[in-house]
Amino acid sequence: MLVREAMTSPVVTIPTSATVRQAIRVLLEHDLTALPVVDESGRLAGIVSETDLLHHVFEHDPRAFTRRPATAASPAPRRVEEVMTRDVEITLPNADFAVLAETMLKARITNVPVMAGSEVVGIVSSRDLIAVLARDDARIRDDVLAAIAEYGPDGPRWDVSVHDGVVRLRGRADASAQRIADVIARAIPGVTSVSIED
16 A cells, blocks of 8 residues: 555645734644644645644743742743754655554654655655554455456455455465566555465
């Protein structure tokens, strides 16, 4: 499966000049956990997450302390560019979704902007990973059958079963037809692995 088949698009972005409060409101309004940050020309400048925005926003309530709490020497950040992450992992629409998912999990990254040239065309979040895995087995089976019929209408007939995203293909086919069926099945959203049996 390719990234473009699972990414969230169109993507909601925010300019570097936006205030922290504005970014918080955008996250809430769109039910998001992060926003790609773009400069004046629309180029990716960073990414800002809920956690980035919440740091230094709340002041301590003196009623909760017996003595007055210490205050920070510097004022709280006001602009998104002050709190965003500048070193951003990115991906491409035609990248392998499984490779991206593995990278996100290993690096504990929850959001990755998708770039086409210098344009942000989507975002992949941990919610998108969950959405792919949550696809119903019956729907995956239907999609696999439809894709095989579309790309190989004159090819071998396959018996397809799916359990927890694992696709089992049974049919009499030569090595070339098996490779093609394997590639087609792996491209279907929600497929975690494919096995072929004669």
